[in-house]
Amino acid sequence: MAGISSYGGYIPRYRLNRMLIYGAMGWINPVTITNAQGEKAVANFDEDSVTLAVAAGTDCLAGFDRGAVDGVYFASTTAPYKERQNANIVAGALSARDDIRTADFGGSLKAGTTALLAAVEAIAAGNASSMMVCAADCRLGKMGTSQEMIFGDAGAAFLVSDKDVIAEFKGSYSLAYDFVDHFRGAFAQFDRQWEDRWIRDLGFTDFIPQAVAGLCAKYSLQPGDFAKVVYPCYYSGARRSIDNKIGLTPEQVQEDMLGVIGDSGAAQPLVMLAKALEDARPGDKILLVGYGSGCDTLYFEVTDKIAELAPRRGISGSLAIRTDLDNYAKYLVWRRMVPADIGMRGEEDQWTRWSLVWRNSRVVLGMQGNKCTECGTQAYPPQKICVNPDCNAVGRFEPVYVSDKGGKIFSFTSDMLAATPNPPAIYGNVEINDGGKVQLDFTDCALEDLAVSKAVDFSFRLKYYDPKRDISFYFWKAIPAREEVA
Template sequence: MHGITSVGTFVPRYRLANDLIGESWRAEARPGSRSIANFDEDAFTMAVAAAERCLAVGPEAVDAVYYASTSAPYREKAMAPMLATVCDLRPGVATGDFGGSLRGATTALGLALDAVELGRRKDVLVAAADLRVPRPGAELELALGDAAGALTVGADPIAAVDSFWTRSDDFLHLWRRDGDAYVDHADTRFARQHGYLRNVVEGVAAALQEVGAEASGFAKVVLDAPDPSSARAAAKALGLTADQLVDLHHGELGHTGTAGVLLGLQGALEAVVPGDRIAIVSYGDGLDVVLLTATEKIADWAPARTLSSQLGDRRELDSFTRYCEFRGIVGAGEQTEGVFSSTALLHRTQKQDVRLYGGCCANCGQIHYPIVRVCGACHSEGPFEELKLARSGDVFTLSKERYFPTPDPPLVVSVVDLEGGGRIVLQTTDCDAASFDIGTPVELVYRRYHEGQGFHNYYWKCRPVEV
C-alpha cells in the first residue's frame, strides 16, 4: 500500500487587508485579506519551509525531490536540487522541477506515486510553492495569495492513494508570458464556465465512475478553484455539502497557486479519522483527481504546524505601499547586484552555510561556526567533527539597524545561541522590531539576502517563533 506519508505547509506571516488595497484605488471596501510573502521570501524559500515541516514529522530520508511552481525564482536553474541541499538530504537524490502548471503539485504527486509503485523510489518529497504577483489595481489583486506545501509519498502511508485520475485540457485561463511581471487571465465568467466548471464536473464524474464511488462517500473534498465563486458553483454542481468541503481559506489567504491543494490536503488530514475517504481536485490546464483513504496511521500523525496556528500567526502589512515595496513595484527595489558574492565561495562552503553545519572540537567540545582549523577555545588543531546545527535558538544580543538598506526597516541583526550549541549572526525577519529583544526564542528560516553578482543569494535568517 502506497500513499501520502506526511504533509507540511507554510503560510507566510504577512497579510494584506483587502481594505487597504481598496483604499489605495478608492474602490469599495472588501472583506478579507491575502497572504503576502515577505520581501526576502520567494517560491523557493517558502517551499523549503514547507518541506522542512513535512520532513520533521515524516520519513527520515527521501530518495527523490520534486518541486512544482509557476513562479520559481529562476527561469534557468533547477530548484529541486537546491531544496535537497537546504533540507540536508542525501547528496545526489533524484530531482525534478515542474513549472508552468497550476496543477503542478498533483502532477508531481502522480509521478511520485508511479515511481514508488514501480519500486524505483522508496520515499519521494513533493514541494510546491507560489508567489504570483497580480497587476496593481487589477481584479486578481484581491484573489492571489502566497504559500507553500509539501508532502511525502511512500509505503505505510497515513492516507493511501486509491486512484489517480488525470486529463489535460488546453485552455487559456491564467497565464504569464516569458518576461511578464504580472499574471493575466481570460474573461472571468467565460473561464469559469468553459474552463473550470466543465473540467471539474466532467472530470470528477469520470474519476468517481472509474472506481465506482459516489461524491457523498467522501468525508473531505479538497476542491481547488481559482476563486471562491467558482468553488461554490462547482460544489453545487457536484452536490457536495459544506461539511465535506475543506476550507481553503480563500478569504484570508487568496488562491495560493500550486500550494493550494496541499494546504487543503493538510486541512483534510487534520480532520479525518481512519477509514475516511478524501478527494483532491486539482485544476489547471486540465484536471487531476486524487482519491485517498485515511489509514490507521493517521491517528498517530500530527502536522508540525497546524493550519489554524499558521492562520493565527500573522502580522498585518501597515500599508499598500509597503506591499508594493516588498514586491519591488515601487522603491529602490534594493539595488543589490553590486554586493560582493562569489559562486566559488558559496560552493566551497555549501555544507557549512546551506546545510548549516558547525565544527565540534574533539579536544574541548566547543562548537564553532563558521568551522575553524584551530580551536579558539583550547588552541588545539581539533580534529573538528562536522555537526548539523539546530534550526532554533535564543537571541543573545542584537542591533536594530536604521541605515542598512532594507524594504522593512529597521533591519534587526541578531546574535543567536543555537539550541544544542553554536552561535551565529543572522538577519532577523518577520518580526516586530519594537518588541524583539534579548532572550526572544527564534527559528531559522532560509531567505534571500541580496542579488550580489546577479544571482539570488540565499542564506539563513531568524524570526521569532511566533508573533
C-alpha cells in the same frame, strides 16, 4: 502501501487587508470591490516561493529523518530560476542527501498535484521509499486587477513514503487541455487572464466535475463516497455550481481559505489538502483536484496512522501567526512591483561567486556547521581549527546540521542605517543550541519581540536579490521561536 506520511504548511506572517488595495487602486478599477473582502497572505520581502516551500517542508519533516528522504520535488509557477534547479535549493535547505532525485514542476497551476502524483507513483513503483513534495507560489497581479486581490502567498509540503502512511494513495485521473485562462510568457512578471465568465463557466465549472467523474468511473466510486473533496476555484459563486454538478454536500467540500490566505496558485490544492488532513479521521476518503491547463485528481484514504503523527504547525498554526501589513506601498516594494530607493549602499553591486557558493553549498543552504571530534565543540560556520582555545585541534570534525536546532539571543539591535526594504534592520548574535555562536539577520519580528536569552528558530530566507543578474541568493535568518498554537 504508498501515500502521505506527513504534511506541513506555511503561510507568511504578513496579511494584507484587501480594502487597503482597494483604497489605493479602486479608483482605476472600481469593480475589484467585489473581491475586496478579507485579507491575503503576503510573503515578507525576504521570502519567495522557494523559501515558502522550505518552510512548509521543514514543518512537514519535523520528527522525521531527513537523511531518509530519497527525493525532493518542488512545484511552483513563480520559481526564482528558469535554469538552476529550484528543487535543489529546497533540498539543500532541508538538508537532504546528495543521492536523491529532484525535479521542478511548473508551467501550470496543477503543477502541485502533478508533483504529488509523480512522487506517489515513484514510491508505488518501488523506485524510492520516501519523497518530499514542496509546493509554493507567490503570484503577482498587476496593480488594480482582480488577480492582485485574489492571489495570496502560501506553501504546503508532503512526505510521501511506503511506511507509516497516514493517507494511502488509491488512484488518479488526469485531463490535459490547452485552455489558456491564465498565462504568463517567459518574461512576464504579472498574470494575464481571459474573460472571467469563460474561465468560470467553461474552465472550473466544466473541467473539475469532468475530472471527478473520470476518477469515479475509473475506480467505481460515487462522489458521495468522499469525506472531503479538495478543489481550487477562486470564484466563490462557481463553487456552488461545481458542488451541485458533482453532487457534493457542503460538509464534503474543503474550505478554500480565500478570505484569509488568497489563492496560492500551484500550492492552492495542496494547502487545502494539508488543512483537510488536520481534521481527517481514519477511513476518510479524500479527493484532491488540481486545476490549470486541465486537471489532476488524486484519491487518498486516511489510515489509523494519522493518530500517531505528532501534531505540527500546519496550515492552522501558521495562519494563527499573523501581523498586519498595513501599507499597500510597502507590499509593492517588497514584491518588487515598483522601484524604491534604499540609498547608495543599497546599490552596491553584489557579486555571487558561484565556485565559492558550491564549496560552501551545505554550509549556506543547509546551515551545516561542524563539531570537533576531540572536544565536542560545535561551531557554525564550520571551523578549520577547533575554536575552543583549550583544544584547537586541526581538521578533526564531523559535520552537523544546525538549521533545526534553534538557539537563544546573545545580543541584538535594530538599525536605521542598514540598507533594507524593511527598515529598521534587526540583527544580532545568536548562541546556537548545543554550542556555537553566529551573527544573523532577524526577520518576521519587531524589536519589541526580542530579548537577550529569548529562544529563536532559524528560517530559510532570501538573503539578497541581485537585480542586475537576476540572482536570488538564500541564507538563514533568526526568528523568535513561536509558542505553538494548539
